[in-house]
Amino acid sequence: MLGPRGVLAIAVGALVVVGGAAAALRTPGPASASSFLQDDDGRAIVANGFNTASSAKSARDGMPQFTEDDLDAEYADTGTDFVRFLISWRKVEPQPGEYDQDYLDDVAERVGWYADRGYHVMLDMHQDLWSGAITPDGGTGNGAPEWATHMDGLQVQDHDMWELYYLEPGVIRAFDNFWNTTGAHPELAEHYAKAWRAVAERFAGDPAVVAYDLMNEPYGGTLQGPAFEAGPLTSLYQLTADAIRDVDADTWVCVEPQALGFNWGLPTGLGPIDDARDGDPRIAFCPHLYPLPMDLGDGFSGSSRDLVEGTVSAWASNTLRAAEAMGGVPVILGEFGLDTTLPGALDYVDLVYRTADAAGMGVVYWSRDPGSWGPYEPDGTPRNLIGAVERPYPRAVSGPVSSWTVQDGRLVLHLDGDSGEGGDSGLVSEAYLPADRFPRGGVVDGGEVVEWDAGARVLAFTIDPGARTVTITPAG
Numbered sequence: 001m002l003g004p005r006g007v008l009a010i011a012v013g014a015l016v017v018v019g020g021a022a023a024a025l026r027t028p029g030p031a032s033a034s035s036f037l038q039d040d041d042g043r044a045i046v047a048n049g050f051n052t053a054s055s056a057k058s059a060r061d062g063m064p065q066f067t068e069d070d071l072d073a074e075y076a077d078t079g080t081d082f083v084r085f086l087i088s089w090r091k092v093e094p095q096p097g098e099y100d101q102d103y104l105d106d107v108a109e110r111v112g113w114y115a116d117r118g119y120h121v122m123l124d125m126h127q128d129l130w131s132g133a134i135t136p137d138g139g140t141g142n143g144a145p146e147w148a149t150h151m152d153g154l155q156v157q158d159h160d161m162w163e164l165y166y167l168e169p170g171v172i173r174a175f176d177n178f179w180n181t182t183g184a185h186p187e188l189a190e191h192y193a194k195a196w197r198a199v200a201e202r203f204a205g206d207p208a209v210v211a212y213d214l215m216n217e218p219y220g221g222t223l224q225g226p227a228f229e230a231g232p233l234t235s236l237y238q239l240t241a242d243a244i245r246d247v248d249a250d251t252w253v254c255v256e257p258q259a260l261g262f263n264w265g266l267p268t269g270l271g272p273i274d275d276a277r278d279g280d281p282r283i284a285f286c287p288h289l290y291p292l293p294m295d296l297g298d299g300f301s302g303s304s305r306d307l308v309e310g311t312v313s314a315w316a317s318n319t320l321r322a323a324e325a326m327g328g329v330p331v332i333l334g335e336f337g338l339d340t341t342l343p344g345a346l347d348y349v350d351l352v353y354r355t356a357d358a359a360g361m362g363v364v365y366w367s368r369d370p371g372s373w374g375p376y377e378p379d380g381t382p383r384n385l386i387g388a389v390e391r392p393y394p395r396a397v398s399g400p401v402s403s404w405t406v407q408d409g410r411l412v413l414h415l416d417g418d419s420g421e422g423g424d425s426g427l428v429s430e431a432y433l434p435a436d437r438f439p440r441g442g443v444v445d446g447g448e449v450v451e452w453d454a455g456a457r458v459l460a461f462t463i464d465p466g467a468r469t470v471t472i473t474p475a476g
């Protein structure tokens with residue numbers, strides 16, 4: 001018997017599929033993102049990594065249960081190059097106007113681990129259900145400090161399903177006060193923007209920190225949809241981006257749509273964000289993907305498989321249209337994930353990565369935590385997810401890459417326009433090639449091999465001027 005969530009899943013899934021089909025009748029949206037984050041050499045960065053980690057949400061020190069050895073294991077098993085690292089407002093600004101530099105030192109130490117291994121870091125100001133202060137035990141929500149949590153005495157009843165806390169009057173009021181929908185707390189958004197400025201002041205110029213994800217899965221309380229997204233959410237993003245640019249001109253600013261709806265394949269009403277920096281804007285769109293029909297209990301199989309496929313297709317179209325409307329900004333799928341013991345789970349994971357590859361999107365899996373969603377068991381034993389995450393991908397591309405595909409055992413890069421700059425300037429591109437499929441590296445059609453690093457499994461290559469595709473085939 002379907003519970004309320006199951007009925008909602010079918011309703012939303014069907015709505016998304018119908019909506020997606022109708023949208024397809026409109027003028028076709030972009031086939032891929034128009035731009036990428038860039039490294040200090042101006043190469044397109046392809047983000048491929050994990051959210052690290054949910055365990056940070058409730059930790060007293062705000063740090064994930066994660067060590068340098070864990071990072072070495074992650075690279076050895078998956079070849080990732082990116083991390084969405086969870087930080088929290090409660091730890092950045094434990095008291096109004098006081099910024100905890102000891103906490104930022106702890107964050108900087110972990111950033112150093114990634115930097116030492118050539119990773120790129122996105123700092124994610126993470127919240128779920130606003131704050132740990134919504135329940136007396138502090139164990140339900142996370143993110144905002146207690147002093148920024150104003151529930152005005154309204155109730156928060158306990159629930160078995162954590163999502164239902166979003167419907168509790170006290171939680172809704174905490175969000176309404178933050179967004180100043182109540183008119184009672186205009187100061188909170190200013191504090192939020194200044195907290196981000198304190199973080200940016202610390203990491204400006206750090207070559208490993210390439211992006212700031214301004215707010216995890218924002219929720220509008222009594223304001224929903226375009227009224228929220230095009231209203232207080234866009235305003236907060238603009239206020240925060242401006243505060244960051246006071247101290248940091250170059251790190252990308254990533255913005256998310258509201259989670260409710262967009263995660264499930266519905267469109268966003270988020271407005272464009274202006275970038276005060278000199279030169280090209282550095283704003284990125286970083287949505288999440290969680291098809292509701294996945295929760296019907298069949299995973300990615302049976303009747304839910306078609307609904308989930310329709311959701312993924314609609315989500316990709318919505319994402320690329322939103323990124324285009326924001327000015328052709330880069331796209332990183334900031335979260336997707338599932339319980340990989342579900343039927344068809346790895347087929348779903350493969351579908352999402354293939355969809356992102358074909359759309360020129362980075363991907364950050366949720367999450368690095370051990371357990372049935374993650375890459376490792378609690379004792380560190382690799383899980384089935386490892387085989388789905390380790391895949392060939394371009395890490396850094398010197399040239400107008402638009403997308404890439406893995407087909408017939410080959411990695412094919414698709415380029416938009418003349419790649420003369422990459423070839424002429426001699427800037428080297430890099431691709432990660434898993435050992436099982438590329439035991440002796442790769443040969444390049446459309447470019448030249450520069451070096452095969454068998455230890456790191458990274459192929460360095462140049463791209464021929466004028467090439468429109470580069471095909472990397474396993475070396476003999």
Ligand SMILES: CN(C)c1ccc(C(=O)NC[C@H]2N[C@H](CO)[C@@H](O)[C@@H]2O)cc1
Pocket residue numbers: 128163166216217219259260263290335
């Ligand atoms: C009702 N609202 C506002 C809502 C419902 C469900 C999610 C969600 O599943 N999110 C997906 C995952 N993302 C977080 C971490 O960012 C995880 O805890 C969720 O599983 C979000 C918001």
